[in-house]
Amino acid sequence: MARATIKDIALAANVSPMTVSNVINGRRAKASDETVERIMAAVKTLGYRPNMSARSLVSNASRMVGVIIPFTENQNQLLLDNPFYAEMISGIESALRANGYYMMLSGVGEGNAQLDTLSHWNMDALIVLGVYREALYQRLRELALPTLLIDSYIDDPSFYRLGVDDEAAAYQATRYLIGKCHADIALVTGVIRTDGVIERRVDGYKRALIEAGIGFDPSRILSGSVTFDWGAKAAEQLVALRGATAAFCTADLIAAGLLAGLHRLGRRIPEDYSVMGFDNLSISRMVYPALTTVDQSILGKGQLAGRLISAILNKTDAPRDSFVDVAIVERDSVGQRGTR
Amino acid sequence: MARATIKDIALAANVSPMTVSNVINGRRAKASDETVERIMAAVKTLGYRPNMSARSLVSNASRMVGVIIPFTENQNQLLLDNPFYAEMISGIESALRANGYYMMLSGVGEGNAQLDTLSHWNMDALIVLGVYREALYQRLRELALPTLLIDSYIDDPSFYRLGVDDEAAAYQATRYLIGKCHADIALVTGVIRTDGVIERRVDGYKRALIEAGIGFDPSRILSGSVTFDWGAKAAEQLVALRGATAAFCTADLIAAGLLAGLHRLGRRIPEDYSVMGFDNLSISRMVYPALTTVDQSILGKGQLAGRLISAILNKTDAPRDSFVDVAIVERDSVGQRGTR
DNA sequence: CCTCCCAGGTTTTGCGTTAAACCTTGAAGC
DNA sequence: GCTTCAAGGTTTAACGCAAAACCTGGGAGG
Numbered sequence: 001m002a003r004a005t006i007k008d009i010a011l012a013a014n015v016s017p018m019t020v021s022n023v024i025n026g027r028r029a030k031a032s033d034e035t036v037e038r039i040m041a042a043v044k045t046l047g048y049r050p051n052m053s054a055r056s057l058v059s060n061a062s063r064m065v066g067v068i069i070p071f072t073e074n075q076n077q078l079l080l081d082n083p084f085y086a087e088m089i090s091g092i093e094s095a096l097r098a099n100g101y102y103m104m105l106s107g108v109g110e111g112n113a114q115l116d117t118l119s120h121w122n123m124d125a126l127i128v129l130g131v132y133r134e135a136l137y138q139r140l141r142e143l144a145l146p147t148l149l150i151d152s153y154i155d156d157p158s159f160y161r162l163g164v165d166d167e168a169a170a171y172q173a174t175r176y177l178i179g180k181c182h183a184d185i186a187l188v189t190g191v192i193r194t195d196g197v198i199e200r201r202v203d204g205y206k207r208a209l210i211e212a213g214i215g216f217d218p219s220r221i222l223s224g225s226v227t228f229d230w231g232a233k234a235a236e237q238l239v240a241l242r243g244a245t246a247a248f249c250t251a252d253l254i255a256a257g258l259l260a261g262l263h264r265l266g267r268r269i270p271e272d273y274s275v276m277g278f279d280n281l282s283i284s285r286m287v288y289p290a291l292t293t294v295d296q297s298i299l300g301k302g303q304l305a306g307r308l309i310s311a312i313l314n315k316t317d318a319p320r321d322s323f324v325d326v327a328i329v330e331r332d333s334v335g336q337r338g339t340r
Numbered sequence: 341m342a343r344a345t346i347k348d349i350a351l352a353a354n355v356s357p358m359t360v361s362n363v364i365n366g367r368r369a370k371a372s373d374e375t376v377e378r379i380m381a382a383v384k385t386l387g388y389r390p391n392m393s394a395r396s397l398v399s400n401a402s403r404m405v406g407v408i409i410p411f412t413e414n415q416n417q418l419l420l421d422n423p424f425y426a427e428m429i430s431g432i433e434s435a436l437r438a439n440g441y442y443m444m445l446s447g448v449g450e451g452n453a454q455l456d457t458l459s460h461w462n463m464d465a466l467i468v469l470g471v472y473r474e475a476l477y478q479r480l481r482e483l484a485l486p487t488l489l490i491d492s493y494i495d496d497p498s499f500y501r502l503g504v505d506d507e508a509a510a511y512q513a514t515r516y517l518i519g520k521c522h523a524d525i526a527l528v529t530g531v532i533r534t535d536g537v538i539e540r541r542v543d544g545y546k547r548a549l550i551e552a553g554i555g556f557d558p559s560r561i562l563s564g565s566v567t568f569d570w571g572a573k574a575a576e577q578l579v580a581l582r583g584a585t586a587a588f589c590t591a592d593l594i595a596a597g598l599l600a601g602l603h604r605l606g607r608r609i610p611e612d613y614s615v616m617g618f619d620n621l622s623i624s625r626m627v628y629p630a631l632t633t634v635d636q637s638i639l640g641k642g643q644l645a646g647r648l649i650s651a652i653l654n655k656t657d658a659p660r661d662s663f664v665d666v667a668i669v670e671r672d673s674v675g676q677r678g679t680r
Numbered sequence: 681c682c683t684c685c686c687a688g689g690t691t692t693t694g695c696g697t698t699a700a701a702c703c704t705t706g707a708a709g710c
Numbered sequence: 711g712c713t714t715c716a717a718g719g720t721t722t723a724a725c726g727c728a729a730a731a732c733c734t735g736g737g738a739g740g
Contacts, residue, residue: 005696016720021698032718047482052461053402054696056393058725077434077639081622086426093447094417102457105445107433117442121392142387228626256626263628282421286568286596288603288628299417345726356690361728372688394726398695 004046012042064102066123070130071107078107083281091302099310112139146312162322169326170204178212181337182246188234189250190226201250231257252277252284270335289332296326344386352382404442406463410470411447418447423621431642439650452479465649486652502662509666510544518552521677522586528574529590530566541590571597592617592624610675629672636666
């Protein structure tokens with residue numbers, strides 16, 4: 001037999017469908033205890049499961065929150081093999097679920113196609129990870145849904161934002177290296193656009209160097225992409241940079257690659273080079289030596305994102321801009337200079 | 341103004357809603373070229389987006405495929421920080437999308453609650469990763485949807501299956517170590533239930549040992565969980581196992597932990613111990629030394645899963661059981677014994 | 681000339697659910 | 711004894727879409 005509907009329950013419990021709807025949705029005032037009991041019994045024996053399509057159609061809401069992450073460049077795949085996104089999503093999903101919402105995950109590539117497809121399912125809200133072309137934000141505005149941008153510096157009243165103070169975090173990290181007596185510190189990072197996360201981190205790095213009287217040398221910035229492979233390649237450039245004794249990587253993924261590259265070149269860490277990461281991904285414990293890094297509590301950040309969106313949807317008002325704290329996690333990849 | 345519906349298009353193009361529906365869904369035979377053009381123009385200018393809830397309600401299908409993965413044990417979070425699941429999902433999603441289906445990701449914990457919730461949205465099919473209690477499979481059968489189990493040895497005509505030949509793969513891996521002149525090889529693995537993936541791998545390991553005349557010593561099996569932490573802890577047990585020179589780990593995650601643990605104990609790899617992994621996760625290149633491991637093309641496996649489900653939903657008939665091939669990837673964590 | 685068919689539509693109906701308006705009965709208030 | 715009200719319902723309509731049945735006005739076949 002087909003899936004039981006509210007009508008079947010109504011028939012079985014000898015009430016009208018509307019009463020069943022009321023009871024199922026917790027509007028108990030509208031039914032006597034005895035009726036509630038009869039309905040609940042019927043729900044159980046008939047194995048009733050609500051039909052979200054119908055609910056969503058009539059209520060024009062879905063209890064689904066769309067989560068957008070980038071695709072990989074070459075192929076059209078979710079950038080989920082980047083543990084940064086994986087951990088974040090894990091956090092988002094758990095907080096959404098705890099609040100009775102469901103997550104719908106979607107990648108987006110070059111055009112707006114995937115976002116459009118996503119919008120066919122009446123999303124209640126959106127959470128956006130990553131940085132995209134302006135056209136995408138334009139479309140997001142058109143959709144006119146509550147939208148939370150994570151790690152974005154796009155300043156637009158249509159969007160909520162969640163991030164860290166990247167400038168301050170990079171400043172702290174660089175100061176930490178300076179405190180370990182490093183005076184020639186390279187910065188290994190992804191592609192530098194304008195007005196994004198990476199630029200803020202570069203700013204913080206500069207500020208720490210200048211403040212310490214070391215001064216900033218643009219040749220010390222090695223810019224590639226946020227990948228393990230770029231980190232591995234950057235090792236050669238770092239070694240070619242005679243004099244450098246430490247590298248601050250703006251992502252653990254890059255740092256992991258840098259470690260591997262340095263090993264291949266026969267350099268020891270932290271004896272020959274100190275390496276610092278950013279993110280505190282789970283892989284930062286797995287590499288050798290374990291990475292000293294800047295923790296930005298990715299899981300917690302994801303959970304906060306989920307809670308923020310839930311709050312917004314419940315009409316509890318949420319701050320337009322939220323920040324999570326960072327902290328330096330000391331492990332084994334950074335050494336004190338001059339104490340060998 | 342509210343989102344445009346099929347009626348609005350009909351009005352604008354001066355045809356009936358049904359004709360719009362026909363055109364939008366590619367039943368072109370039912371409209372003249374000129375009408376099609378008018379409708380398409382209206383669709384564009386009004387920014388029409390189909391309402392999947394309505395479609396799903398009337399067609400009793402959703403073009404959504406539910407993908408089920410385990411939760412973490414302690415907290416209720418998607419086991420997405422395990423790169424195995426992350427990579428697999430990435431593959432599944434891309435293949436589903438290429439075939440016009442959408443993925444809905446859900447974790448499942450102790451009960452059937454999350455699966456039930458998932459079922460509220462008319463899924464067209466399910467893909468299940470991981471191993472669960474019988475009650476879960478019971479519920480899966482009740483849902484009576486096309487269901488694909490990945491890496492499962494549950495033999496039930498209600499389910500499709502996709503996996504690797506675990507016994508043969510473990511046999512190969514062990515033989516590889518034997519070929520490198522290792523004669524005392526430990527097996528580091530997750531929890532041993534019955535009739536699952538791990539048991540098959542243990543069987544393959546045994547067969548290789550016995551066939552080589554080495555014989556099987558149960559004390560060489562170190563069983564914990566499929567986690568980095570267990571691998572790190574297993575290092576102590578491995579070292580205590582006097583005589584062992586190699587370890588075959590049934591997961592890269594465990595192998596990564598084992599490497600870290602051995603480093604902490606001051607052992608060199610591969611000079612003191614050879615370590616072999618399983619999966620060829622992206623992290624296997626990141627650890628030090630890079631892991632020699634058994635590749636099971638997780639991404640490709642995920643894609644195959646997506647294609648299989650699409651085929652089933654298109655009524656193309658698909659094999660009930662599918663297997664992907666494995667191959668040994670030689671990197672730096674296994675050494676030839678006796679050639680120092 | 682009549683029938684039949686076919687291209688190109690239209691009308692009707694119903695999917696499962698809920699908001700809104702409506703009905704009924706009995707008891708309380710005056 | 712009449713009104714008012716509340717508790718506990720019921721009825722109706724609508725959400726957006728598509729399957730199925732139904733029109734309509736040629737033209738071809740006989």
